[in-house]
Amino acid sequence: MHQFKYQLSLWISFTFMMLLFGSCSGYKMMNGPVFNPGVSLELAELRKQEVSGLKYKLYFKIPEDKNEEVSGKVVMDFMLNRTNVDKTNEFGGVLLDCRINKDKIYKVWANGRQVNKWIVNEHIVIPESVVKKGANQIAVQFVAEDQSLNRNAEYLYTLLVPDRARTLFPCFDQPNLKAEFSLQLDIPAHWTAVSNTAIINEKTTNDRKEIHFAPTEPLSTYLFSFVAGLLNRTEQFQNGQKIAVYHRETDPQKLIQLDTIFHQVFASIKWMEEYTGVPYPFAKYDLIILPGFQYGGMEHTGATLYNDRRMFLDEHPTPDEELGRTLLIAHETAHMWFGDLVTMNWFNDVWTKEVFANYFAARITEPLFPDVNHRLSNLRTFYISSLGEDRTPGTTSIRQPLDNLRNSGLIYGQIIYNKAPIVMEKLVELIGQEAFQSGIREYLRTYAYGNATWDDLVSILDSKTDADLKQFSDVWVNQKGMPEIDMELKGNRLIVRQRDLLNRGIFWPQRFNVTLCGKKTISREINLTDSILELPLDFYPDYVLPNTDGRGYGRFLLSSEAVQYIVDNWFSEKDEVCRLSLLMTLYENYQSKRLSPSLIANTLLKGLPIESNPIIASALVGYLNSCVNDLNGEPRLYIEQRMYELYQTHKLPSVRLQLLRALMSMVVSPDVIEALYGIWSDGKSELLSERDYMTLSYELAIRMPERSAAILAKQRERITNPDRIREYDYVARALNHDTTRLDNLFESLLIPSNRRIEPWTQTVLYYLNHPTRQDYSVKYIRPALDALRDVQRTGDIFFPRGWVGALLGGYRSMDAYQEVQDFLKDNPQYPPLLKNKILQAAYPLFRCNED
Structure with a gap:
């Protein structure tokens, strides 16, 4: 009944609009796809044909009290071209994207x-009678929604990727309508403000301050940003360029790291300029480091935002x-060229900016860490992460179809961030470094301050090689997916x-390379150009070790002889890349249930005590953590005890710390729990940071109910930074x-306003569904999954995956x-992109309970 009334009301509204505005040129009838909520592909393509020369003038008045409304006004100037549009039976007005309450x-x-304002499905309808071919100006006075303002008691920041600009101000919210932005802010006089460009005028009157920023270069709406609040500022000059860092950190030990941060930003800019032949393409590069920021970083030109935990490292x-x-x-800096200077035409190609950011970040990092084996680092960073998602039933292709920008956040994941750079490596190997660099330079020159597709780049690269790039x-x-690669020896x-x-x-x-083992041991390169390859040999090997140079991507199956060799000898392999690659292959065979968790855990513990490379050791600890979670009883208690002993004795401090962090999250042994309590109670570990102690207190409080209140109270007294105290109080609930009280807390998370600080909310949801609470908290799974669409609608791009990961990550029952199965069964038409996030997060749970 309610659905019928809604449809009837919508039909009446559409009918009235058609009578009011007529039916010629521009847009299809108001029940067509261009009027769908969000920004449909059809609407974006139509507006791209019609709108050009776009400029926004924006004004926001920001009160100091975060509970008061932020008022705003936007004035947009643009050219409207309707000469090539079929005028038959179409609505001739203009649609602005706006997800602001119509009463505001x-x-x-x-x-x-x-x-008269008329809002249909998140669009402000501007009637045909008041627009014209050529120059137009539209202005809207409004109150901004808080969703994308990220308001805190002493600061706020905008975060508009991928389609959140329309929650802040009415606009044409699509990446291929780039515009010039001019911003004016009215803020408390004692606040600081930062935006994409420099301040050109500032006036203080009584307790208020009015700030005017210079117009921007052409930007997509998702790249417009500003930050305002109580911020500290530090700046440095180098190579004729000034960069400022804004932050809220108070710990002197962390602030010392600003010199390193500045050095790496300047080095990243210089590397990109030299490689691309394009000088830094924007007016300035400032950084804002914020507590509770949703991502690692976000590449707003002139106002790049970073998460404080990723930038200010522990002691x-x-x-x-x-x-x-x-x-x-390096990733965010590379985005200035790939993503900001040249932007994808539509968010189905969002991976094109992320692949270049990660691919070039890896290369920029090499000279900054000359003693690191960067091929090894790439295996650890890209391959392990990508395989972790690609093996799940929720895996996706790198390039994914996208019908509406409101779903674009669901495209993000390990595939576009980490599989795509692997593919780019293979592409460069295929066409050669010189042709690749030449193509990249042509691509940037051709599409500077504009938009391009993956096919546009392929077309340029294709002209420089004979390889079949298509x-x-x-x-x-x-x-989507990856190959399963098997190797068989038949004689020679x-x-x-x-x-x-x-x-x-x-x-x-x-x-990729394979190693053939027998009377002699040799390495051979395999060039797979078909589904099968037969290679003649000049001897009779006993077995083969696949992918020993780590270049191959997929699930490499191991023979029983190869498994035995790796189990017995991996830790004595001198070549570091080969050593990690063998372990990765062994682990993927375990993930596909060909090997037992006990075998893998004990194999890892054979070599971990003597592993001297911190990158490999880090991978070992991660693999060990995963395996132990599949163990029970005495085998698990034994492994935990060995891990604790290694925490005490390993020669690498980083390994000791990683082992301790792993134990915090998974420990079930009463003896080890008591030992961890002793470490926390003493509070004098040279390894542990304040944040480590915070995490340890969470884990102990949940495992030691009789001491919980005392643990939390004592840890809170130890914290000095006010932002970290606020975080601690948020999580401790x-x-x-x-x-x-736990039930009430969970219910509160179903209300969007109560989950605004998304990283902290994910931590709360994780502890509500902690492995030690599985029997009780299982009742939270269904309502949390039912809320996932709302989480997607009201949250930022990584939050849906973070939500289901925090919800399901601790369950094995x-x-x-x-x-989860009942939910999927009851929702057969569930949006595929959102369903993939569930399938990715639920993979360990499915793996434990399916044959």
Whole structure:
């Protein structure tokens, strides 16, 4: 009944609009796809034909009290071209994208004339009677929604990727309508403001301050940004360029790291300029480092946002963390050229900006860490992460279809961030470094300050090589999944087969090395150009070790002889890349249930005590953590005890710290729990940071209910930074042992306003569904999955995956498995992109409960 009333009301509204505005040129009838909620592909394509010369003038008045409304006004100037549009039976007005409560849209003007506001499916409809061919100006007075303002007690920041600009101000919210933005802010006089460009005028009156920023270069709406609040500022000059860092950190030990951050930003800019031949293409590069920021970083030109935990490292950072920060800085800097200067035409190609950001970040990092084996680092960073998602039933292709920008956030994941750089490596190997660099430079020159597609780049690269890039792209970019590669020895012949696990009959062209073992040991390169390869040999090997140089991508099956060799000898392999590659292959065979968790755990523990490379050791600890979660009883207690002993004795401090962090998250042994309590209670570990102690207190409080209140109170007293105290109080609510209060807390998370700080919310949801609470908290699974669409609608791009990961990550029980299966069964038409996030997160749960 309610659905019928809604449809009837909508039909009446559409009918009225058609009578009011007539039916010629521009847009299809109001029940057509261009009027769908969000920004449909049809609407975006139509507006791209019609709108050009776009400029926004924006004004926001920001009160100090975060509970008061932020008022705003936008004036947009543009040219309207309707000469090539079929005018038959179409609505001739203009649609602005606007996901602001209609009651908060106060006034609308078109070409100097106030018009009655009319909002349909998140669009402000500007009637045909008040727009014209040629120059137009539309203005709207409104109150901004808080969703994308990220308001805190002492600061706020905008985050508009991928389609959130329309929640902040009415606009044409699509990436291929780039515009010039001019911003004016009215803020409390003691606040600081940062935006994409420099301040050109500032005036203070009483307790308020009015700031005018210079117009931007052409930007997509998702790249417009500003930050305002109580911020500290530090700046440095180098090579004639000034960069400022804004932050809220108070710890002197962390602030010392600003010199490293500045050095790496300047180095990243210089590397990109030299490689691309394009000088830094924007007016300035400032950084804002914020607590609770949703992502590692976001590449707003002139106002790049970073997460404080990724930038201000603890006193004893692991090599992974140091490399990770540098890769993050280089990644966001590379975006200035790939994503900001040249932007994808539509978000189905969002991977094109992410692949270049990660691919070039890896290369930028190499000279900054000359003592690191970067091939090894790439295996650890790209391959392990990508395989972790590609093996799940929720895997996707790199390039994915997208019908509406409101679903574009669901495209993000390990495939576009980490599989795509692997594919780019293979592409460069195929066409050569010189041709690749030449093509990249031509691509940037051709599409500077504009938009391009993957096919546009392929077309440029194709002109510089004889290789079949179309076939390569079709398989590696447009198809999901990975090959299963098997190797068989028949006398003196090696037969290599690759199989498509999804039975589409496709094959993945790639090169990798194998090691043939027998009376002699030799390495041979395999060039797979078909589903099967037969290679004659000049001797009779006993067995073959696949992918020993780590270049291959897929699931490499191991013979029993190869398994035994790796189990017995992996830790004595001198070549570091080979050593990690063998372990990765062994682990993937375990993930496909060909090997037991006990075998893998004990194999890892054979070599971990003597592993001297911190990158490999980090991978070992990660694999060990995963295996132990599949163990029970005495085998698990034994492994945990060995891990604790290694924490005490390993020669690498980073390994000791990673082992301790792993134990925090998974420990069930009473003896080890008591030992961890002793470490926390003493509070004097040279390895642990304040944040480590915070995490340890969470884990102990949940495992020691009788000491929980005392642990939380004591840890809170230890924290000095006010932002971290706020975070601690937010998370600690989930560590209560009163089930009524836990239920109320969970129910509160179903309300969007209560989950605004998404990283903290994910932590709360994780502890509500902690492995030690599985029997009780399983009842949260269904309502949390039911809320996932709302989480997607109201949250940022990584939040849906983070939500289901926090929800399901700790479960292994059949009851939990059945809850997820029942949900999927009851929702057969569930949006595929969102369903993939569930399938990715539920993979460990499915793996434990399915044959």
